[in-house]
Amino acid sequence: MVVSGLLNIRPRSLPTKIVLFGLIIACAITLYTFSSPNSFRISDWSSIFSQQRQHSFCTPEQWSSGRWVYSPTSDLENLTRPEQALSLAGFEGCAADREYHWHLGTDHEEEWGRFPNVSSYRWVPSSQCNVRPLNGAAMVKDMVENGGWLLLGDSITENHFFSLSCLLYPHVRATPNYTENPFFDRAWQQNLYLSPSSPLIPEIDLPEGFSIENTPLVSFRRVDLLLNQADLNELYHSSAFPGELTHSASQDPSSQPTKAESVFGDDQVWSLSPSEYMPTFLDSPPDANYGTLVVSTAGHWTTSTLGAFRDDDAGEDAGYGIQNILAFFKVAMRTWAGQVQDAITEYHINGGKRPKQVVVRAYLPGHENCHNIFEPTESITPWVFKWYNWPWIQDFNTEFQELLSSSEFPDIHFLPIERPGRLRPDAHASGDCLHLMSGAGVLEGWSHYIWHFVTREVRQKDPMTPPSPP
Numbered sequence: 071m072v073v074s075g076l077l078n079i080r081p082r083s084l085p086t087k088i089v090l091f092g093l094i095i096a097c098a099i100t101l102y103t104f105s106s107p108n109s110f111r112i113s114d115w116s117s118i119f120s121q122q123r124q125h126s127f128c129t130p131e132q133w134s135s136g137r138w139v140y141s142p143t144s145d146l147e148n149l150t151r152p153e154q155a156l157s158l159a160g161f162e163g164c165a166a167d168r169e170y171h172w173h174l175g176t177d178h179e180e181e182w183g184r185f186p187n188v189s190s191y192r193w194v195p196s197s198q199c200n201v202r203p204l205n206g207a208a209m210v211k212d213m214v215e216n217g218g219w220l221l222l223g224d225s226i227t228e229n230h231f232f233s234l235s236c237l238l239y240p241h242v243r244a245t246p247n248y249t250e251n252p253f254f255d256r257a258w259q260q261n262l263y264l265s266p267s268s269p270l271i272p273e274i275d276l277p278e279g280f281s282i283e284n285t286p287l288v289s290f291r292r293v294d295l296l297l298n299q300a301d302l303n304e305l306y307h308s309s310a311f312p313g314e315l316t317h318s319a320s321q322d323p324s325s326q327p328t329k330a331e332s333v334f335g336d337d338q339v340w341s342l343s344p345s346e347y348m349p350t351f352l353d354s355p356p357d358a359n360y361g362t363l364v365v366s367t368a369g370h371w372t373t374s375t376l377g378a379f380r381d382d383d384a385g386e387d388a389g390y391g392i393q394n395i396l397a398f399f400k401v402a403m404r405t406w407a408g409q410v411q412d413a414i415t416e417y418h419i420n421g422g423k424r425p426k427q428v429v430v431r432a433y434l435p436g437h438e439n440c441h442n443i444f445e446p447t448e449s450i451t452p453w454v455f456k457w458y459n460w461p462w463i464q465d466f467n468t469e470f471q472e473l474l475s476s477s478e479f480p481d482i483h484f485l486p487i488e489r490p491g492r493l494r495p496d497a498h499a500s501g502d503c504l505h506l507m508s509g510a511g512v513l514e515g516w517s518h519y520i521w522h523f524v525t526r527e528v529r530q531k532d533p534m535t536p537p538s539p540p
Contacts, residue, residue: 127199127200127201127522127526127527128195128196128198128199128200128201128519128522128526128527129527130485130486130487130519130523131486132195132196132198132199133195133196133199133201133487133519133522134195134486134487134488134489134490135195135196135489136193136194136195136196136199136490137193137194138191138192138193138194138446138490138493138494138511139191139192139193139194140190140191141190141191141192142158142186142189142190143157143158143159143160143189143190144157144158144160144186144189146158146185146186147186148182148183148185148186149176149182149185149186150182152171152174152176154185155174155175155176155185155189155509156174156236156509158185158186158189158190158509159174159189159236159508159509159510160189160509161236161237161239161508161509162239162240163236163239163240164232164235164236164239164508165235165236165238165239165240165242165243165244165262165265166231166232166235166236166244166260166262167244167247167248167249168228168232168248168254168256168260169248172499172500172501173229173232173233173499173507173508174507174508174509175188175499175500175507175508175509175510176500177500177501178500178501181441181500184444184496187444187445187496188444188496188497188507188509188510189509189510189511191445191446191494191510191511192511193490193511193515193518201518201519201522201526202522204237204514204517204518204521206237206238206239206241207241207270209237209238209517209521210238210241210242210264210268210270210274210287211270211273211274212521212525213287213288213361214264214274214275214276214277214280214287214359215274215275215276215277216361216425216525216529217359217360217361217362217424217425217426218286218287218288218289218359218360218361218362219234219287219288219289219360219361219362219363219364219520220288220289220291220347220350220351220358220360220362220363220364221288221289221290221291221364221365222290222291222293222296222342222347222363222364222365222366223290223292223293223294223364223365223366223367223431224292224293224294224340224366224367224369224370225256225292225505226366226369226433226434226504226505226506227290227364227366228256228260228290228292229499229505229506229507229508229513230290230364230513230516230517231260231262231288231290232508232513233508233509233513233514233516233517234262234288234517235262235288236508236509237514237517238262238287238288240265240267240268241264241265241268241270242262242263242264242265242268242287242288243262243263243265244260244261244262244263245260245261245263246258246260256292256340257291257292257340259289259290259291260289260290260291261286261288261289261290262286262287262288262289263282263283263284263285263286263287264282264285264287266282266283277355277359278355279354279355279356280355280356280359281355281356284356284357285355285356285357285358285359286358286359287359289360291342291347292340293340293341293342293347293365293367294339294340294341294367294369294370294375295339295341295367295370295371295375295402296341296344296365296367296402296403296406297341297343297344297402297405297406298341298342298343298346299332299334299339299341300343301343301405302333302334302376302402303332303333303334305398305401305402305405306329306333306378306398307329310401310405311397311398311401329378330377330378332378333376333377333378333379333398334375334376334377334378335373335374335375335376335377335378335380336374336377337370337372337374337375339370339375344406344409344410344413345409348409348410348413351363351426352413352414352417352422352426354424359424360426361424361425361426361427361524362426362427362428362429362520362524363410363426363427363428363429364428364429364431364520365428365429365430365431366430366431366432366433367433367466368399368433368459368463368466368467368470369433369435369458369459369463369504371395371399371459371466372392372395372458372459373389373390373391373392373394373395373459376395376398379391379394379395379398381394386456387456389456389459389461389462392459392462395459396462396465396466396469399466399469400469400473403469403470403473404473407473407474407478407479407482408478408479410428410479410482411478411479411480411481411482414426414428414481415481425528425529426481427481427482427483427524427528428481428482428483429482429483429484429485429520429523429524430470430474430482430483430484430485431485431487431488431516431520432467432470432471432484432485432486432487432488433463433466433467433488434463434488434491434492434506434512435460435461435463435464435492435504436457436458436460436498436502436503436504437451437492437495437498437503438451438453438454438455438457438460438503439451439495439503440495440496440498440503441498441503443495443496444496445496446493446494446496447493447494447495448493449493450489450492450493451492451495467486467488470484471484471486483523483528485519485520485523487515487516487519490511490512490515491506491512491515494510494511494512496510497510497511497512
């Protein structure tokens, strides 16, 4: 037979061996093709190789199509002391201390009855997902060796930062110390550093110049709008934004109002320009060692924050001119994405070696009746009222996602992972229905997926790169 004859050949050179191997494979395919009732097609090999090269283990959509599963981590039947919230959530402790009990949902004793239920659910993604279990120690090691996270956003992102300080504990310490000085400004940068007492240190390959004392693993900075006031005012008056505002009081375009001097209203806002935070993100040890910039915005894009767009005559159902805000948001986020991508591109052109990626977490709106719901819902609750800009948050997310789907921004990724949170109205803070408590699983789910995404989905853009070890 041809195959047996080929096998008896004893080639002495590597090229000959490679050719021989190819001939054997070709013969095998030919024999199979004519002998099998289900004819093998050459296209099947393409399918096999594409599966071997496939590096996407769980898309954001696959992650978000899962469900909440009752899975308690403690035998406690009720909460009698605030510190019990830690064990109910499966935490050893939390490194951050700003508004500690508020973040853990124990600041209002009349709300303690929702424990332990509120801490007893975990998110199980779609069966199509192949993700590692959430592991704080593994995250710490990865953040040191492959780059930490810089979180930019509003107070919801601060919720996320606090949750991370619990997930990564006891391997991290936090600054500043709000217990010693509770009057520190809420907009000041908060950091998590590798704890010098962490038992992980002997197992970690510290990057050159990395300082256990001074190089943060995770940082949070209050940045509500991703662009600062000067940036947005300049954009508002520039040719990039034509300013065709819709005001219901007048249908005559010639009588539409002219642009106000400032786009801002009376609401306080905290924000920075990319020119301020991108150098920090792109810096290297010992001052910084970030690999991932995590941002989220939409909550403060309102007609009270950006008063120039408000249209009182439009009424509540039209969000008092929220479509004007959306039009400006679309232009502003394109400007933001361009500046961020240009900074990353220049960083690599100039020899930057650390991989850098940006992930935009879809914004999560509040819930109108959160304190009267005590378990996950099976579907997203429809809106009854028109509070703030909550009913239009999905429109902001859609605009941002469509923008970032362009190949123009290869290092900026939109993650539509808000659905798990929308099914957990019970996971909101004790005092309001916008902020989220740590330990209920929503914030921890964000960390779990982002960790997966930046280590499994983004880091392996090269299809021949082998998967990271479990």
